[in-house]
Structures are given as C-alpha cells and as structure tokens.
Amino acid sequence: MTTIGILGAGRVGTNLARALAASGHQVALGRRGSGDHATVASGADIVINATPGDTTLERLTALRAELAGKILVDVSNATHDAADGLPGDLCYPGGSLAEQLQAALPGTQVVKTLNTMLFTVMTDPGTLRTPPTAYLSGNDEQAKKTVAGLLGDLGWDPGWIEDLGDITTARATEAMVLVVPHVLRRNGFTPFAVSITR
Numbered sequence: 001m002t003t004i005g006i007l008g009a010g011r012v013g014t015n016l017a018r019a020l021a022a023s024g025h026q027v028a029l030g031r032r033g034s035g036d037h038a039t040v041a042s043g044a045d046i047v048i049n050a051t052p053g054d055t056t057l058e059r060l061t062a063l064r065a066e067l068a069g070k071i072l073v074d075v076s077n078a079t080h081d082a083a084d085g086l087p088g089d090l091c092y093p094g095g096s097l098a099e100q101l102q103a104a105l106p107g108t109q110v111v112k113t114l115n116t117m118l119f120t121v122m123t124d125p126g127t128l129r130t131p132p133t134a135y136l137s138g139n140d141e142q143a144k145k146t147v148a149g150l151l152g153d154l155g156w157d158p159g160w161i162e163d164l165g166d167i168t169t170a171r172a173t174e175a176m177v178l179v180v181p182h183v184l185r186r187n188g189f190t191p192f193a194v195s196i197t198r
Contacts, residue, residue, distance in 0.1 A: 002150075005030060005044030007037050007060070012075060012119045013050035016154075019123035023153040041066035046073060046146070053078030053097050061104045068107035071143045073150070074098050074170075075114040075122070077177040086181035090174065098137060098170035109143035111136060112170035113151065115177065117193035123154050125193070132193035136163045137170040162196060 002025050006013045009031040021027045030040035032051065041047050041063050051059055053076035060067065078097035082088035092100060098112040113136050114122045125132050134156050138144045148161050164172065176194045183192060 003043065003045045004048060005040040006048045006050055007040060008032065008050030015119050015123055016048060016050060019154055038063055038066050046071045048073045049076055051076060054080060054091050056097060057100050057104060060101060064105055067105055071109045071111060071146055072101065072105065073147055074101060074110055074112050077115050077174055079177060082181060086184055087177050096170040096174045098167050102139065102167045109138065109140040110167060111138035111143050111147045112173060113147060116173050118189060118191050121191050121193050125155050125160065127191055128193060130197060131160050133195035134161050135173045136161060137167055137173065139166050
C-alpha cells in the first residue's frame with residue numbers, strides 16, 4: 001500500500017482518489033483554498049498534481065520542501081481558457097509545465113502522464129473500443145516504473161503504457177491538448193484518449 005496525496009479536488013482529482021483508494025492505496029485529497037496542500041504533500045509517498053495547469057507552477061513551487069524526495073505525478077495541462085471555458089493556447093509554448101516543475105523542484109522526481117484523455121478514461125481505460133495510450137515522461141527511470149505500477153492499479157495494461165523518455169518529451173503530450181477542445185465541442189464529454197494505434 002502506498003500513501004498518495006492528490007492536490008486538487010475537481011473532477012480529475014476526485015476520480016483518481018476514488019479509484020486509487022478502491023485499489024488499496026491510502027489516499028489524501030487536498031482541496032484548493034483549504035490550506036491543506038502542504039499537509040497532504042508532506043504526508044504522502046507519491047503526490048499527484050491535479051490542480052489547474054495555468055496556476056500549478058506557482059502553487060507547487062511553494063511546496064518545494066514538502067515535495068522533496070518524492071515522486072510528483074503531473075496529470076494537468078497548462079492552457080489559457082478559451083472563451084467557452086475549454087482549453088485554449090498553451091501556457092508554455094516550446095516547453096511544458098512538466099519541465100517547468102522539474103526545474104523548480106530539483107529534489108523531486110516529476111513524471112508526466114494521463115494528460116491526453118478525458119478524466120474518466122484515466123481510471124477506466126478498458127471502456128474505450130480501442131486500447132488507449134498512457135504516455136510517460138520523466139528523468140528518473142525508477143520513478144517512471146513506480147508510476148507505471150500505479151497505472152496498472154487503475155486498469156492500464158502494460159502494453160498500453162508508452163515511455164517517451166525524459167521530461168522534455170512532455171512537450172509533445174502537453175501539446176496534444178490542442179486537439180481536445182475541438183473533440184469536446186463536437187462530441188461533448190464522450191470518453192476518448194489521444195492514442196497510438198498499432
């Protein structure tokens with residue numbers, strides 16, 4: 001059993017918390033504005049960032065001490081909202097939020113994953129007709145293996161997990177969010193993932 005702290009209690013955070021608790025992990029959920037992000041981060045073995053990506057860097061940089069020596073799983077996308085509230089332009093064009101986090105938190109192992117799908121697919125990938133892909137980006141190989149194990153607890157087959165390489169590869173998966181608003185406007189919140197089909 002792993003103690004997992006989830007920062008952010010919106011749809012993504014609560015969905016992940018429910019599924020990880022059901023798979024046997026001890027889960028603590030940190031709500032925005034409640035002041036308990038530091039407590040949740042310091043008490044966890046692994047921390048999942050499910051906060052809004054456009055404010056994540058400032059929020060998590062303030063937790064540098066609490067996140068030191070831990071794995072930080074970043075599932076967010078840093079975009080400016082479009083007029084209809086859906087994702088718009090990237091906040092870090094030519095880079096990525098994950099890279100910014102790794103630079104700001106040198107004592108933390110940042111792993112990017114699960115940011116290329118509707119939140120329901122994160123915890124129930126088998127619902128899609130075509131097997132989805134969960135991409136991994138991170139500098140620490142052991143941290144990525146640990147996160148791959150967590151994905152397995154969420155129902156991800158090892159063959160559906162694609163390790164892209166170091167943290168700079170998160171630029172590619174974060175840019176995939178640019179297709180998402182167009183999909184949502186046409187199809188609503190029907191489960192989908194931006195995946196590799198072989």
